[in-house]
Amino acid sequence: xxxxxxxxxxxxxxxxxxxxxxxxxxxxxxxxxxxxxxxxxxxxxxxxxxxxxxxxxxxxxxxxxxxxxxxxxxxxxxxxxxxxxxxxxxxxxxxxxxxxxxxxxxxxxxxxxxxxxxxxxxxxxxxxxxxxxxxxxxxxxxxxxxxxxxxxxxxxxxxxxxxxxxxxxxxxxxxxxxxxxxxxxxxxxxxxxxxxxxxxxxxxxxxxxxxxxxxxxxxxxxxxxxxxxxxxxxxxxxxxxxxxxxxxxxxxxxxxxxxxxxxxxxxxxxxxxxxxxxxxxxxxxxxxxxxxxxxxxxxxxxxxxx
Amino acid sequence: xxxxxxxxxxxxxxxxxxxxxxxxxxxxxxxxxxxxxxxxxxxxxxxxxxxxxxxxxxxxxxxxxxxxxxxxxxxxxxxxxxxxxxxxxxxxxxxxxxxxxxxxxxxxxxxxxxxxxxxxxxxxxxxxxxxxxxxxxxxxxxxxxxxxxxxxxxxxxxxxxxxxxxxxxxxxxxxxxxxxxxxxxxxxxxxxxxxxxxxxxxxxxxxxxxxxxxxxxxxxxxxxxxxxxxxxxxxxxxxxxxxxxxxxxxxxxxxxxxxxxxxxxxxxxxxxxxxxxxxxxxxxxxxxxxxxxxxxxxxxxxxxxxxxxxxxxxxxxxxxxxxxxxxxxxxxxxxxxxxxxxxxxxxxxxxxxxxxxxxxxxxxxxxxxxxxxxxxxxxxxxxxxxxxxxxxxxxxxxxxxxxxxxxxxxxxxxxxxxxxxxxxxxxxxxxxxxxxxxxxxxxxxxxxxxxxxxxxxxxxxxxxxxxxxxxxxxxxxxxxxxxxxxxxxxxxxxxxxxxxxxxxxxxxxxxxxxxxxxxxxxxxxxxxxxxxxxxxxxxxxxxxxxxxxxxxxxxxxxxxxxxxxxxxxxxxxxxxxxxxxxxxxxxxxxxxxxxxxxxxxxxxxxxxxxxxxxxxxxxxxxxxxxxxxxxxxxxxxxxxxxxxxxxxxxxxxxxxxxxx
Numbered sequence: 009x010x011x012x013x014x015x016x017x018x019x020x021x022x023x024x025x026x027x028x029x030x031x032x033x034x035x036x037x038x039x040x041x042x043x044x045x046x047x048x049x050x051x052x053x054x055x056x057x058x059x060x061x062x063x064x065x066x067x068x069x070x071x072x073x074x075x076x077x078x079x080x081x082x083x084x085x086x087x088x089x090x091x092x093x094x095x096x097x098x099x100x101x102x103x104x105x106x107x108x109x110x111x112x113x114x115x116x117x118x119x120x121x122x123x124x125x126x127x128x129x130x131x132x133x134x135x136x137x138x139x140x141x142x143x144x145x146x147x148x149x150x151x152x153x154x155x156x157x158x159x160x161x162x163x164x165x166x167x168x169x170x171x172x173x174x175x176x177x178x179x180x181x182x183x184x185x186x187x188x189x190x191x192x193x194x195x196x197x198x199x200x201x202x203x204x205x206x207x208x209x210x211x212x213x214x215x216x217x218x219x220x221x222x223x224x225x226x227x228x229x230x231x232x233x234x235x236x237x238x239x240x241x242x243x244x245x246x247x248x249x250x251x252x253x254x255x256x257x258x259x260x261x262x263x264x265x266x267x268x269x270x271x272x273x274x275x276x277x278x279x280x281x282x283x284x285x286x287x288x289x290x291x292x293x294x295x296x297x298x299x300x301x302x303x304x305x306x307x308x309x310x311x312x313x314x
Numbered sequence: 315x316x317x318x319x320x321x322x323x324x325x326x327x328x329x330x331x332x333x334x335x336x337x338x339x340x341x342x343x344x345x346x347x348x349x350x351x352x353x354x355x356x357x358x359x360x361x362x363x364x365x366x367x368x369x370x371x372x373x374x375x376x377x378x379x380x381x382x383x384x385x386x387x388x389x390x391x392x393x394x395x396x397x398x399x400x401x402x403x404x405x406x407x408x409x410x411x412x413x414x415x416x417x418x419x420x421x422x423x424x425x426x427x428x429x430x431x432x433x434x435x436x437x438x439x440x441x442x443x444x445x446x447x448x449x450x451x452x453x454x455x456x457x458x459x460x461x462x463x464x465x466x467x468x469x470x471x472x473x474x475x476x477x478x479x480x481x482x483x484x485x486x487x488x489x490x491x492x493x494x495x496x497x498x499x500x501x502x503x504x505x506x507x508x509x510x511x512x513x514x515x516x517x518x519x520x521x522x523x524x525x526x527x528x529x530x531x532x533x534x535x536x537x538x539x540x541x542x543x544x545x546x547x548x549x550x551x552x553x554x555x556x557x558x559x560x561x562x563x564x565x566x567x568x569x570x571x572x573x574x575x576x577x578x579x580x581x582x583x584x585x586x587x588x589x590x591x592x593x594x595x596x597x598x599x600x601x602x603x604x605x606x607x608x609x610x611x612x613x614x615x616x617x618x619x620x621x622x623x624x625x626x627x628x629x630x631x632x633x634x635x636x637x638x639x640x641x642x643x644x645x646x647x648x649x650x651x652x653x654x655x656x657x658x659x660x661x662x663x664x665x666x667x668x669x670x671x672x673x674x675x676x677x678x679x680x681x682x683x684x685x686x687x688x689x690x691x692x693x694x695x696x697x698x699x700x701x702x703x704x705x706x707x708x709x710x711x712x713x714x715x716x717x718x719x720x721x722x723x724x725x726x727x728x729x730x731x732x733x734x735x736x737x738x739x740x741x742x743x744x745x746x747x748x749x750x751x752x753x754x755x756x757x758x759x760x761x762x763x764x765x766x767x768x769x770x771x772x773x774x775x776x777x778x779x780x781x782x783x784x785x786x787x788x789x790x791x792x793x794x795x796x797x798x799x800x801x802x803x804x805x806x807x808x809x810x811x812x813x814x815x816x817x818x819x820x821x822x823x824x825x826x827x828x829x830x831x832x833x834x835x836x837x838x839x840x841x842x843x844x845x846x847x848x849x850x851x852x853x854x855x856x857x858x859x860x861x862x863x864x865x866x867x868x869x870x871x872x873x874x875x876x877x878x879x880x881x882x883x884x885x886x887x888x889x890x891x892x893x894x895x896x897x898x899x900x901x902x903x904x905x906x907x908x909x910x911x912x913x914x915x916x917x918x919x920x921x922x923x924x925x926x927x928x929x930x931x932x933x934x935x936x937x938x939x940x941x942x943x944x945x946x947x948x949x950x951x952x953x954x955x956x957x958x959x960x961x962x963x964x965x966x967x968x969x970x971x972x973x974x
Contacts, residue, residue, distance in 0.1 A: 041962035049955035053948060060924055060941035062950035069737055070729065072744020073937075074954075079751065080938060093958065097966035104970040141973060148972075170506050170592055172616040172654040172673050194972065253736045261953045268960040272967070279971050 015233045018292070019285025022115045023277065026284070029111045030277045036103055037276060038269065044096030048089035055083050068258045105141060109133035111280070112205045115287040129205060136204045139212045144197045148190055155186045188231070191238070195230045196223040198286040206290065222293060233285050241278035244271060340483030341447040346388050347543050352561045352580040352665075353643050354605030360581040360809035363388050364542030368515060371549040371572075372589065377504040379493040383515055386486045389479045391521040396478035398487075399458065399528035400471050401539075403513035406531035407436030407496040407503075410466035412459070416533035421769035425499060425657065436496035436503065440471065440516060446486040448476055461530050461764060469531040471516070489516050498653075501661035501668065508590040508653035511548075512663060513537065515585070522702065522811060529704040532764035534772045536696075536703035536710070537584060541809055544579040550589050557612045557648045558587035559666040581643070581809060582664035583700055588612065588650050596621035600632045604641040607632070613651045616673040620682060624649055624669060627683040627725075631690045634721045638797055639694060640804045647693070649686060660685045662692030678735040680726060684742075688718045698808040706814050707772070708759040708837075712780020713817075717800070719743060719781055743785065743932060749778025754842045754935055759783065760814055782933040783836040789930030790832060791825035799824035835883050836933075843883035844935040845925045847942035848876035848909060852919035866918075867895060873914040875923045879905055881935065890927035893918035894944075900927075920944055 023030065055077060056062035064070040065077070078086055110126035159182035166175040200212070200219030209215045223230060248271025256263040346362040353359060370381035389395050406413035409430050418427055427434070443452045451473055458472045459465065479485045493514050496503040502512035519528025520540050527538060545563075550556055552573045560579030567573045579585060596611040596618075609628055613621045628649060632642055650668045652658035659670030667689035671682035691714040695701070701709035719742035722731040733740040753774035756767045766772040788796045803812075803820040818833050835841040855870040856862055862869075875891055889901040895918035903910050924941040926934065934940060 037963050037966055038959070041959045041966060044962040044966075045955050045958040048958045049951060052951035052954045053946075055938050056950045056954075057946035057948055058941075058943045059938045060922060060943065061937045062947070066947075066950040066953060068729070068739055070744060071733060071738050071740040072748055075748055076751065076937070077954075080936065089958075093962040093965065097962060097969050100966035101970045101973055104974040108974055137974075144973070167655060168506065170508075170653065172614065176674070190972070249736075258737060259949070259953075261949055261956060264953065265956050268956060272960060272963045275964070276967055279967070 015229060015285055015289055015292075016236055016281075018288035019233065019237075019281050019283075022284035022288055023281045026111075026114050027277075029114060030273070030280045033104070033107070033111075033280070034273045034276050037100055037272065040096040040100045040103075041093070044093035047084075047092045051083045051089055052077070055080055066259050105137050106130055106134055108201065108283075109137060109205045112202050112283065112287055115284050116202070116206050116291055132208070133205055136210070136212050137201065140197060140201055140204065140216070143200075143212070143216055144193065148193050151189060151193065152186065155182075155189065159183065159186065188235070191234050192223065192227065192231060195234055195286065196220050198283060199223060199230075199290060202287050202290045222290070226289065226293075230286075230289060233289075234282055237278050237282050237285065240281075241275055244274045244278060247271075248274070340389075340479050340485060344386055344446075344484035344486055346386060346484075349543055349578065349580055352578055352582075352645055354602065354607075354645055355643055358581060359643055360541035361390065362542045362581070363390055363540035364518060365545075366515070366542065366585065367545045368585075369547045369549075370511075370515075372509065372511075374507065374509070374551050374554070374589075377495045377509065379495070379511070379514065381491055381493070381515065383489040383491065384486060385489065385516075385518060386484060387479075387518060389481060389483045389485065392481055394478035394480050395485075395521075396475045397526070398473050398475070398485075399460075399519040399526050400473070400516045401513070401519065401528060401531070401537075402438040402440070402469055402471055402516055403531050403537075404436040404438035404493055404495070404502070405468040407434055407499050408466075408468070410464075411469060411531070412462055412464045412467040413469070413500075413531045413533055415464065416764065420533060420767075422500070422533045431497075433497040434499060435494065436499065437492075437494045438514070438516065439492045441490040441492055442488075443473065444488040445473070445475055446488060451475070459530055460528065461532070464530075467530050470519075470528050487518075491516055498657040501658050503656075503658070505653040505656035505658070507592070508656060508658075509588065510650070510652060510656075510658040510661075510668065511587045511589075512661065513584075513586075517584070520702075520811065523813075527702065527704070529764075532704075534766070534769055535707065535763035538700070538702045538704055538811075539583040541581055541583050541700065544577070544582060544585045546579075546585055546587070547574050547576045548587055548589075549574045553591045554589040555591065555593035555595065555612065556587065556589045557593070557610065557650060557666070559585045559648070559664050561646050579664065582697070584663050586661075586663035586666050588652070588658075588668075590653065593651075594618050594621075596625060598625045598629070600629050600642075600647075602632065602636050602642045604643045605645070607642060607644065608646045610646065610648045611651070612648065614654060616654070617651050617671055620651075620671055620675060623677075623682060624651070624671075624686055627686045628690060630725050631687045631721050634724060635691070635694060635717070638720075639717070639801050640808065642693060643698075644693075647690070649689075660689060662689045662696055664697045665693070667692070676735055678730075678733065680722070680732055680734075683726075684718065684722060684732060687721055688714060691717050691721070694804060694808075699804060700809070700811050702811060702813075703763065705762050706760070707763040707776040708761075708780040709812075709814060709817060711776045712759065713784065715746060715777045715781035716784040719746065719785060742781075746778040746781040746785075747932070749774045750782055750933060751935060754779070754933075755840045758840050759837045779836075779933065785932045786836075786930065787821070787829075787832065789928075790829070791821070791827060795825050796821075831884075835885075841883035842881040842935050843885055843931065843933055844880040844939070845885075845887055845905070845931075846878045846880050846936065846939035847923050847925065848878035850875050850920050850923055850942055850944060852944070855915065868917060870915065870917050871919055873916060873918075873920045875912045875920065876909055877903060877912075877923075877925060878909045879907070880939075885931065887926050887931065888928065890924050892921045892923070894921045 064073040077083055107130055110130040113129040114121040163175050163179050166178040196219045199222050200215040203209055203215040203218050204212055252267045256267055346365045348358050365386040367384040368381055370379050372379045443455055444450045455471050455473055457468045458470050459467045498505050502510055517539055519526045520538055544560060549572050552567055552571055556575045558577045560577040563576040563578050565575045592615055593612040594615055596613055598609040600607045600609055611621050611624050644665045646665050648666045652668045658668055661668045669682055670685040695714040696710040703710050722742050728741045730739045731741045732745050753771040756771040757775050759775055759780055799821045802824050803817055807816060822829050852871045852873045854864060855872055877889055884905045886904045889903055891899045893916055901912055922943040926940060
């Protein structure tokens with residue numbers, strides 16, 4: 009538990025020291041989401057701006073009126089409003105893929121990483137990260153592809169009993185277990201990504217193997233740390249929604265924006281916290297190499313941190 | 315002497331008359347019991363046409379039932395009858411039935427038959443059919459299909475008697491039958507170890523307006539039957555907890571591990587029952603204006619904490635119905651909380667209704683309340699005012715949806731009578747509008763139930779549109795008058811089978827108004843209403859002067875407002891024009907023309923215009939265009955866009971969280 013705590017706090021310290029990355033990613037996240045919402049926004053302005061009926065959406069949130077709005081022909085087809093949001097979510101994912109190497113390098117650095125080094129790391133690792141992403145997709149896809157149908161079968165079986173709560177709790181517990189397993193895979197690839205960046209490793213399969221070994225040997229610590237941070241993320245989300253409901257008047261657009269964005273920022277920060285924790289683990293692990301690990305990495309010659 | 319002669323003549327007449335009547339098919343000594351033990355009344359409340367005496371044994375493993383039925387029928391048709399049709403509703407659950415074919419074509423209520431599943435099979439087989447005094451007529455039974463040409467539909471069977479039953483005569487049928495229940499469909503059947511026995515026995519049709527009314531079972535029609543007396547014995551395994559229509563008369567354990575529970579119902583037109591080993595019973599009482607009503611809530615164990623919630627809404631609804639429309643005369647009301655996941659939720663039978671909830675039910679989500687209220691309302695609009703649900707579905711579902719809105723709004727407040735969770739709200743009116751808007755011009759309300767375009771149209775028109783039409787009618791005749799009209803309608807037509815015109819004429823009579831212009835469009839027609847502000851303008855009177863500087867309160871304007879009737883429903887409306895100096899003007903437009911323009915000359919510009927400013931018209935297809943403000947207010951759209959942005963951000967973060 010103490011080790012976990014130290015890892016989590018070490019990650020927090022790194023993330024706090026480099027909070028500019030969270031800010032930049034948050035701004036990207038906000039900008040892309042704003043672009044993604046523009047079609048929806050235009051359609052809503054077109055119907056609502058000059059209508060007194062819109063008061064039911066401003067001074068409260070009448071679900072019936074909202075559905076009526078979505079169904080109006082002049083609002084446009086719903087996919088036209090939702091697809092841009094999904095497209096820009098994918099764009100944010102691609103941007104994360106592109107810029108994450110620079111972030112990892114910055115996290116491992118004991119000084120503020122110059123901009124050119126940041127972008128150099130991004131450029132150098134972009135193709136490696138794509139390959140890692142494909143590796144991850146295959147492995148996580150196989151696991152999810154097996155476990156989710158199995159869970160569905162289990163839930164169906166639970167649904168045949170007369171215990172009404174059983175299917176629900178089977179679903180919840182099963183989903184938590186699958187998410188924990190997928191988190192293990194995520195830890196594995198987070199470490200592999202860290203290894204690729206810090207070692208400038210071209211052969212990503214070696215980093216995948218190294219990430220796997222490190223995850224296997226330190227599963228409890230790493231999974232514990234990631235889970236603690238994930239719980240914090242969940243708490244942030246719940247607290248954000250509660251605050252939105254409790255303190256923001258229905259008609260306060262600015263208040264809702266502030267609370268909503270603070271929640272999104274903190275939620276994003278928790279993921280960066282996890283990444284920083286992985287980096288902290290990786291750096292610490294290298295500083296105290298065990299015998300097998302030294303043997304397993306004979307070509308360790310370049311400095312870890314540029 | 316004269317007396318003796320008279321007596322001799324009388325005896326002579328009787329001697330010949332009795333065999334003559336017997337020959338006509340009516341056995342002597344038959345009658346419909348005048349029992350009143352199940353009602354808070356010293357005399358029967360309905361003209362009793364039927365008496366069902368049934369003894370049924372339920373096989374819980376096979377989900378089947380074997381029963382004997384003795385049906386005594388009183389011929390009040392005013393003419394001799396030698397043909398009797400019977401409903402065999404459970405035969406609908408077969409692949410070639412009309413119910414199933416329509417379901418495949420248009421959807422049923424709750425089941426899409428992508429693939430045939432044998433669990434969906436249901437049947438009602440008559441093993442023997444005897445008419446007392448006329449012999450065994452089993453071989454004479456013929457399936458008929460009065461509504462379509464589907465010879466494979468076996469939901470109506472007809473028997474032709476060798477000897478007709480004279481007017482005011484009686485006939486007794488002795489029927490043995492076997493039921494196979496489907497896994498719950500149309501609120502009948504089994505799920506796991508639960509069973510709901512609805513539409514489970516051969517039920518005679520209704521002689522109505524000079525003909526037998528006995529329709530096939532369609533994908534979204536319901537039922538129609540005559541009032542009478544029911545005595546039913548149900549034999550089930552001893553571990554079952556049983557509930558049924560009427561009052562429980564006896565409960566006896568048998569030596570073979572079964573028990574026989576007997577029920578009696580007065581002045582009802584159907585009988586349903588349920589059994590499950592899991593029910594937990596919550597008892598309560600409601601004091602109606604005719605006497606005490608025993609309330610029995612049969613709850614699922616996981617919903618036990620909601621028993622009080624069910625009881626509260628039942629009693630509040632009963633109190634309002636009693637006060638607004640008339641008394642509930644029965645001694646019992648059984649509220650069944652059916653097996654979760656079954657299609658047995660939300661159904662009405664006389665003195666017996668099913669609710670609908672789940673173990674996770676926030677207090678602000680009023681689903682259990684609205685279901686219990688709705689199904690209780692059917693005790694009035696179906697149970698007592700027994701309209702023809704095949705042909706006039708709007709008269710039970712729609713009128714009931716209207717009274718549901720009235721009751722739920724009065725208890726929980728109009729904006730939050732359906733949903734009030736974390737600032738997200740919805741009321742009954744919103745629900746009805748959503749049902750209606752998508753199908754507004756597809757079908758009229760006055761339509762046979764099986765002739766709707768599809769399931770959505772059936773639901774949207776019979777439930778949604780009817781409720782909106784009656785809510786809007788309140789603005790024409792006044793809410794108090796409307797309530798009085800509903801009261802009159804109930805009191806006048808309870809325990810009868812009124813027609814749509816009976817209802818509409820009652821409203822006209824009570825309101826003292828000719829409402830044909832409204833009913834012809836709203837009830838018999840498919841007209842749609844959409845009034846809109848076409849445009850507004852405020853032009854300075856001295857617009858032509860160079861260097862004109864407009865000053866608020868000083869510059870004079872010619873203000874114009876155009877109102878446009880975009881659709882074909884003609885309805886007089888109020889229009890309110892607000893000016894930027896605070897002035898308000900109300901106009902009354904008869905709505906006859908396609909558009910109207912109002913013009914004003916004022917030292918003020920138009921601030922906003924609104925059609926129907928008091929929001930009395932509930933079925934306007936587009937409420938967004940009912941008003942127009944001169945200045946745009948972007949706040950509502952910004953608020954929604956902000957929500958949308960946050961959702962987009964969250965989705966993007968989750969994607970990146972897992973994939974990078």
